[in-house]
Amino acid sequence: MGILGHYNYWIVIFLMMVGFYIVISHGNLVKKIVGLNIFQASVFILYISMGKIHGGTAPIVAEGVSRYSNPLPHVLILTAIVVGVATTALGLALVVRINEAYGTVEEDEIHAKDSSL
Amino acid sequence: MIRQHLPALQVILPLLAAPTCLLLRRAGLAWLFATVVGFATFAIAILLLRQVLSQGDIAYAMGGWSAPWGIQYYVDPVSALVLLIVSGISAVVLPYAARSVAQEIPSERRCVFYTLFLLCLAGMLGIAITGDAFNLFVFLEISSLSSYALISMGQDRRALTSSYQYLIMGTIGATFILIGVGLLYVMTGTLNMQDLAQRLPAVATTRTIHTAFAFLVVGLSLKLALFPLHLWLPNAYTFAPSVVTTFLAATATKVALYALLRFVFTIFGAEYAFNTMPLGPTLLLLALLGLFVASAVAIFQENIKRILAYSSVAQIGYMILGISFATVTGVSAGILHLFNHALMKGALFMAVGAIFLRTGSMQLQHLAGIGRRMPWTMAAVVIGGLSLIGVPLTVGFISKWYLIQAALERGWWPVAVLVLIGSLLALVYVWRILEAAYFDAPAKPDAHIKEAPLSLLIPTWALVLANIYFGIDTSLTVGVARQAAGLLLGVQP
Numbered sequence: 001m002g003i004l005g006h007y008n009y010w011i012v013i014f015l016m017m018v019g020f021y022i023v024i025s026h027g028n029l030v031k032k033i034v035g036l037n038i039f040q041a042s043v044f045i046l047y048i049s050m051g052k053i054h055g056g057t058a059p060i061v062a063e064g065v066s067r068y069s070n071p072l073p074h075v076l077i078l079t080a081i082v083v084g085v086a087t088t089a090l091g092l093a094l095v096v097r098i099n100e101a102y103g104t105v106e107e108d109e110i111h112a113k114d115s116s117l
Numbered sequence: 118m119i120r121q122h123l124p125a126l127q128v129i130l131p132l133l134a135a136p137t138c139l140l141l142r143r144a145g146l147a148w149l150f151a152t153v154v155g156f157a158t159f160a161i162a163i164l165l166l167r168q169v170l171s172q173g174d175i176a177y178a179m180g181g182w183s184a185p186w187g188i189q190y191y192v193d194p195v196s197a198l199v200l201l202i203v204s205g206i207s208a209v210v211l212p213y214a215a216r217s218v219a220q221e222i223p224s225e226r227r228c229v230f231y232t233l234f235l236l237c238l239a240g241m242l243g244i245a246i247t248g249d250a251f252n253l254f255v256f257l258e259i260s261s262l263s264s265y266a267l268i269s270m271g272q273d274r275r276a277l278t279s280s281y282q283y284l285i286m287g288t289i290g291a292t293f294i295l296i297g298v299g300l301l302y303v304m305t306g307t308l309n310m311q312d313l314a315q316r317l318p319a320v321a322t323t324r325t326i327h328t329a330f331a332f333l334v335v336g337l338s339l340k341l342a343l344f345p346l347h348l349w350l351p352n353a354y355t356f357a358p359s360v361v362t363t364f365l366a367a368t369a370t371k372v373a374l375y376a377l378l379r380f381v382f383t384i385f386g387a388e389y390a391f392n393t394m395p396l397g398p399t400l401l402l403l404a405l406l407g408l409f410v411a412s413a414v415a416i417f418q419e420n421i422k423r424i425l426a427y428s429s430v431a432q433i434g435y436m437i438l439g440i441s442f443a444t445v446t447g448v449s450a451g452i453l454h455l456f457n458h459a460l461m462k463g464a465l466f467m468a469v470g471a472i473f474l475r476t477g478s479m480q481l482q483h484l485a486g487i488g489r490r491m492p493w494t495m496a497a498v499v500i501g502g503l504s505l506i507g508v509p510l511t512v513g514f515i516s517k518w519y520l521i522q523a524a525l526e527r528g529w530w531p532v533a534v535l536v537l538i539g540s541l542l543a544l545v546y547v548w549r550i551l552e553a554a555y556f557d558a559p560a561k562p563d564a565h566i567k568e569a570p571l572s573l574l575i576p577t578w579a580l581v582l583a584n585i586y587f588g589i590d591t592s593l594t595v596g597v598a599r600q601a602a603g604l605l606l607g608v609q610p
Binding site for chain 1: 251254255258262265266269274275277278280281284285288289291292295296299302303
């Protein structure tokens with residue numbers, strides 16, 4: 001298999017670190033949400049790719065189908081995607097309210113106004 | 118017939134009641150409905166606990182799909198105790214909510230408030246009752262998302278930023294848990310907790326399982342605000358509406374702690390977590406650090422809610438300390454403190470909410486002389502504070518007693534000494550509140566501040582009396598905690 005054989009996991013780790021780095025390093029509240037989304041998307045790919053079997057098709061009962069991918073991780077990740085969408089929506093709604101209250105979405109400017117965040 | 122479906126009703130009732138609250142459109146009606154549902158879930162939790170104690174564990178196949186394939190709800194003494202405390206706190210907080218919410222939340226948002234409250238309750242009860250690792254993640258997110266929204270309803274604009282901060286950290290924690298559960302599934306092909314426990318030993322030495330363990334422990338530690346992952350907690354507790362602070366402080370971190378117990382002991386097993394992986398020393402160190410740093414920070418706060426929030430971080434240190442011993446006495450002390458701390462922080466935050474209702478301030482300097490204006494409310498703070506310090510005849514004493522006993526049992530007397538010194542720090546910050554309330558002269562005499570209304574005092578005192586009752590009659594709490602700890606560690610108590 002070698003290192004390249006597990007390329008899906010390398011993509012996952014790369015995306016995970018990129019997302020995590022954006023969340024930590026960026027002061028813009030919207031960009032933090034973007035980072036969080038990339039971070040979560042990496043986990044979606046982790047789940048989806050682990051259900052895949054080489055040469056496997058969709059898990060259906062049909063003639064000539066003997067080898068199929070595991071559908072369970074895909075179903076699980078549908079739930080996780082819904083959770084991710086809800087989190088993003090709530091996060092962005094909070095950013096809108098923060099913008100109304102503070103007039104900015106930059107972390108350092110908010111901090112200068114009343115030393116929160 | 119109904120009896121047999123109690124485990125499902127425990128979660129479904131608040132889950133279905135939540136959107137109904139939204140449809141009622143009138144705040145008063147929504148409150149009444151939510152309160153009735155709160156009491157009903159409490160009654161179900163009591164029935165479940167009795168059933169578990171008399172007839173043994175309950176396994177419930179959701180939708181009739183049997184265990185490894187379907188989602189299983191599993192009630193054992195540990196989960197029954199957590200269900201009892203979560204639903205019990207909600208049953209006490211909801212009657213209190215009427216007045217407090219009417220003052221702190223604008224009328225058009227009150228129906229939404231009760232909807233979110235019930236959703237949060239459903240999520241927490243779900244975490245405590247489910248026997249499926251992925252289902253636990255889903256319930257965790259239900260309760261977390263609703264608590265972010267609840268916190269953002271605070272009056273101060275900083276409620277928004279603290280809610281945002283919690284959202285970012287909470288989502289990272291939850292995603293870590295998701296990664297951990299995914300890696301467990303890859304190696305074992307199952308999500309059912311008991312099934313996982315059976316299949317894990319065969320693959321336990323692989324790097325994937327080590328990684329899964331690390332992700333799960335860090336993710337859950339973020340959720341339960343273990344020092345130094347507690348940064349979201351003080352702001353969230355300080356700026357959230359009083360009712361939300363009370364509810365979350367008494368339940369949210371406890372439920373996350375329960376999830377940690379489940380993963381560490383039921384799924385991975387104590388042997389793996391404490392011998393193969395260095396969980397014991399890690400938790401011990403972080404617990405002691407958290408205990409001292411958070412208590413020390415609490416001493417220098419000027420906002421009374423903030424003092425109690427930092428004190429919560431310190432108290433979580435005690436619970437984790439008990440667990441880090443990995444002995445029956447230690448883990449039962451941790452579970453006991455989980456239960457007891459919910460009672461004391463619930464009572465304290467309710468009393469503080471009542472003070473806020475009358476004075477509109479949380480700053481210590483504005484509370485000068487409040488002890489004379491609001492004698493009953495402050496008496497509740499006194500007893501809650503004594504319980505926090507660990508004075509005999511309160512629940513705090515019971516927790517500390519068993520914790521020190523557990524430390525001595527392992528021969529770690531320096532840890533026992535540190536626990537006692539930690540209590541002295543609690544004495545200092547509780548004293549600062551009492552000094553302001555009883556011994557400082559009010560800056561300007563305003564006679565209009567009067568005692569809190571009965572609708573706030575009765576729930577507060579219900580918890581205060583529970584603090585004393587469970588401090589004297591420990592047969593229920595200690596008995597269940599010991600049984601639960603024995604179960605988690607796999608030894609007969």
